Amino acid sequence: MAAILPRRSRRRVRWKAYLYVLPAFAFFAIFLGVPLLQTAQYSFYDWNGIGPSTWAGVQNYVDLILDQKLRDSFVHAGILIFFFAAVPVVLALALTAIISRGARMRGMSIFRTLLFLPQVIASVVVATTWVAIYSPNGLVNQLLRAVGLDSITTAWLGGFATALPAVGLIGSWLGIGLCLVLFLSGVANIQPELFESARLEGAGPVREFLSITLPALRGPIAVALTLTVVAALKTFDLVYITTHGGPGNATSVPAYEAYNRAFNTGQVGSAGAVAVVLTLLILIITVFIQKLQPKDVE
Amino acid sequence: MKKFSRRTVLSAGTAAAIALALEACAPGGSKTTTATSAAVSTDIASAGNVTLTVWDQNTDGGINTAQTQLNAAFMKEHPKVKIERVTRSFADLKTTLKLALTSKTAPDVVQVNQGYPDMGSFVQGQLIRPVDDYAKLYGWDSYYPQQLLDLNRFTPDGKTWQAGNLYGVSQTGEMVGLYYNKKILADLSLKAPRTISEFEALLPKIKAAGMLPISYGDVEKSPGIHIYGIVQAALAGKQAVSDLVTGKGGAWTDDSSVKAAQTLVDWVDKGYLTSDANGISRDAALAAFNSGKSAFTITGTWQLATVDKALGADAGFLVLAPDSSATPVTTGGEGLAWGITAASKNADAAAAYIDYVTNANASQVLIDTGNLPTVPPKDWAPKPNTLTADIASSWKSVNEGSGMVPYLDYSTPTFYDTLTAAVQELTAKQKSPTEFAAALQADYSAFIGKK
C-alpha cells in the first residue's frame, strides 16, 4: 500500500464525490451487501427454498454444534487450513531461508513464472487434473509402484483416511509457489549490506535467518497466511469436482455444505447459518492475521 | 491494512443493523400460483413452430442410442417441433434440476427422480405439472400397470407419495440385479445362484480361485443404494422394505436391515468386493466386470446394452430370492419419470413428445437398442440364452410375484444424501452396521415425525 499520503491542499467537501462512488456502491449494495444481510436473516428460518418459511430461532445455529455432519465440515476446514496454509508457508519459509543468501539470481523471472502458474489455472481444471493424478492408475500410484511401494497404492480420493489429505495437498500445491514468490520478493527488498555485515560478524545461516530474513518477511507472511487461510476456508470448487464431499462426508466443508443444503436438499435456513458462521470465521481470522503485519505499513 | 477508527466501524455496523431491520420479512413468503386450466390437445401442429427443451439423463450406451433415434424420428414426424436435448449424468441432473426448474426459462420436459427428494419437492413447489389430463388423452392410465403409475404420483402438496396426481410416465423398466459372467462360473464349475444364501455360498469359492467375486465402484454414491438395496430386499423381504420406503411402518434399525448392513461389511472383510470401492467409479467397476476381471457385478438393467456388447453370450443376469421364497425380489421399478414443467408454454407438444418416447412404438425402439422398456410388448421373445432373455424373464418373474421394492432413496427428502454417505461409511468401516442403521433411522424418523 502506498506509504506516502498525498498532501491534501484543500479540505473542502465535494458532494459530487457521491456521484462517482454511487455506481460502484449501488452494485455492491444490491448484489453483495443486501444479500449478505438476508443470509443472516434466512439463518433464523426453517425454509426448504420452495414453500413458505417458519421462524426457527437459533435452532439452525444449535444444529451446527449438534449435527455431526455440520460439525465435521468445520473440522475439515480446519484440517484444510493446515494443508493450504501451514504447509506451504512453512515450506516456503524454509526454502527462502536456504536460498536467501543468494537472493539475487539470474533467471529468477522464469522460476517465478513457473512457480506462479498454478495460480492462473481455473480451479475446475486443477481439480480434474488431480482427480487423474490420484486415480488408481494415476501419477501418485505410478510413483509408488516405481519405488516398490505397491502395497500402499490406493484410490486416494476414495478412502476415508486419505481423501481429505489428498484434497488438502492440492491446496499445498497451489499455495507453495505463491508463498515462495511472495517471500522471495520480500527478501529481495532486504538491503544486501545487512547480510554482509551479519556475515562479517560471523553469523551462521540460522542466526541470519532469524535476525534478518524473518523480521523482514513479516508483511509477506501475513499476506500469504491471509490468502491461503481464506482459500482453505472458502474451498468449494475443489471439493465439488474431486469428491462431492465424499466418501461418506469425509471431505465435506462448510462452503460445500452451504451450497448443498441451500440448493439440493432444501435446508436453506441451515445453509444460511453455515454461511454466516463461515463468513464470521473468515473475518475474524483475517483481522487476527493482520495483527502480524508490521505496524509501520500504514 | 488501514486502521479504521472505532466510530467508522460503529457507523457501518449501525447502517447494517438498520438494513437488517428493514429486510425483516420471512423468506419465501409470497408465491404466485399459476393455474393451468387450458384444454389439452393432441394437435401440436397448430401451435406453429415450437422448441422443446428436454433434460434427460440417458447417458449410458444403449439408452443414449435409443434417445437419439427417438428424437430424430419425432422431429421428422413433427417438423414444426425442434427438440433441444440437454444430457446430464444422473448425479449432475440431481444437483442442477431444482435450480433449472425454478428459473423462468425452465426446460419443457424433464426426467424427474421419484420419491420425496426430487419429485416431492418439485410438486410442493408447483414446479412440475400434473399430467392426469394427458394420461387420459394418450391412454397412459391404461397402458401402464397401476403400481408403476403410483410411483409417479404425489398429492398436490407434495407430502404424500403414491397417491393423488400423476406427474409423469417412465420410459424404461428398471431393476437392480446380478450380472454374472457365465464363462467364469462354468470354469469354476459353479451354478448360477437362485437365493441369497446360494449366492453367498459361491463367493468364497470364487475368491479361493483367485478371482474377484463382485466388481463394485461407488464414487458416484448412487451404486451404494443398489448394492444395499438388493441385499436388504433379499433378507427382509419385499413387504417389509416396501413399507419402510413408503412410510407405512417398520424401522431401519430392524434386525434384517442391520443384518443386510452386516452382510456388506462381511463381503468387504472377506475381499468379495473391489477394494477401495469408494474411489472406483461405476464405469470403472463395470469395465472391470466387462473385461472378465470379476464374476459378478451389481447394477441395473440400464447397463444391458453395455454388458451385452462386451461379454455377449457369456453375460447373464439374475435376481436373487429370499431363502424362504421362490419369488425373486429386488430394488427397482421404473426409470426416472418424464414430466412437464409448470413453466412450459408448450404442454401439448411436451406431452406429445413424452408419449412418443414412451409408447408401444418407442418400446420396440428401446428393445432394438438393448434397453428394457417400462411395458415390454406382449409378444416380446428375445433369443434364448442371451442377456436380454435373462433380463426379460427376470423382469417378468419379479413383476408377476410383485417382488419389486422401490428405490430406498425415495424415503425422505434428504435420504439420498444420508443413505449414500452411510453406505460409503459402512463399506469403509467408518460406521458399524448398528451405527449405519441408526443414521438412516435418525433421518427417517425426523421426516416421519414431521409429517
Added chain:
Amino acid sequence: MRIRRREMAFNYTVLIIFSAIAVIPLLGVLLSAVTPKGDPQGGFQLPSGLDLGNFVEAWNRGHFSTYMTSSALVTISVVVLTTIMSTLAGFAFARMDFPGKNALFFMLLAGLLLPAEAFIIPLYYNLRSAGITDTYWALILPQTAQSLAFGVFWMRNQFRTFPHEIMEAGRLDGASDWKLLWKVIVPPSIPAISTMCLLVAMWTWNEFLIPLIMVSSENLRTAPLGLAFFQGQHITDYSLLAAAGVIVALPIVLLYIFLQRRFISGMVNGISSR
C-alpha cells in the same frame, strides 16, 4: 557480496525442484490430452503417438464452442463494467473528501473477504424473483459486484500515488474533476488499469460457483462449468477430460505467458496491500 558457487548451485536445485512440482501435473494434463485412445490412461507416461483428435472430440462432444463464447462474453462485460466503476469510485476515494468516505470504503473493502456463500443464497432468490436468473445478467452483475471490491481498492491506491503537481497543474488550467480524471489521470494510469483488467478477467473466467447456481440453460454455461459436467459424463476418460481442461485453461494461460510480469506484480502488489 560473493556467493559461493556451491551455494548457488544448491539454490538453483531447490528452485528447479519446486518449479517442477508446480509444472509436472500441468504437463501431465498436456501429455494426457494428446494420448491416443488405445493407450493406458490416467497415468503419467509418454503417449505412443501424438493424437490431437481428443481436442476435436472434446470440443464437439462437450459443446465447448458455446461455453467458450459465454465465458468470453461474460468476462469482457465484467471487465468493462468493473473498470469504469472502479475508476470513478477509486478517484473519489483517493482524491475527494466527503462525509462517510471511510465507512463506505470499509464496506467495499469487506467485499474482498466475503466468501461467495455469504451472499449467493439470497442473491439467487432475489435475482430469480427479478426474473434474471438463467440470463447473462445473472452472471455479469454479481461478478462485477465481486470484482469491484478489488477494483476500487486497486484504483484508489493507484490514484493516491499519482503525482500531486500534475493534478494541480490541471486544476489551474480550470479542468473539472471529470475532465481531470479522464484527460489527466487515466492516460498515464493505463498500465495499472490493464493489470487490474487482467486479474479481473482471470477471476471471472475461472469462476465456478456463480455460474453453477445462476444459469441452467445449455447455451449460457461458462467453460469451467461445462468442464465440470463434461467430467460427470466421462469420468474415466482421462484423455478427453485432459483435452477439455486444456481448452478451458488455455485463454488465461496464454494471457499469462505473454503478460506474466503484469500478472505476478499485480497479484503480489494487489493482494499484498490487502
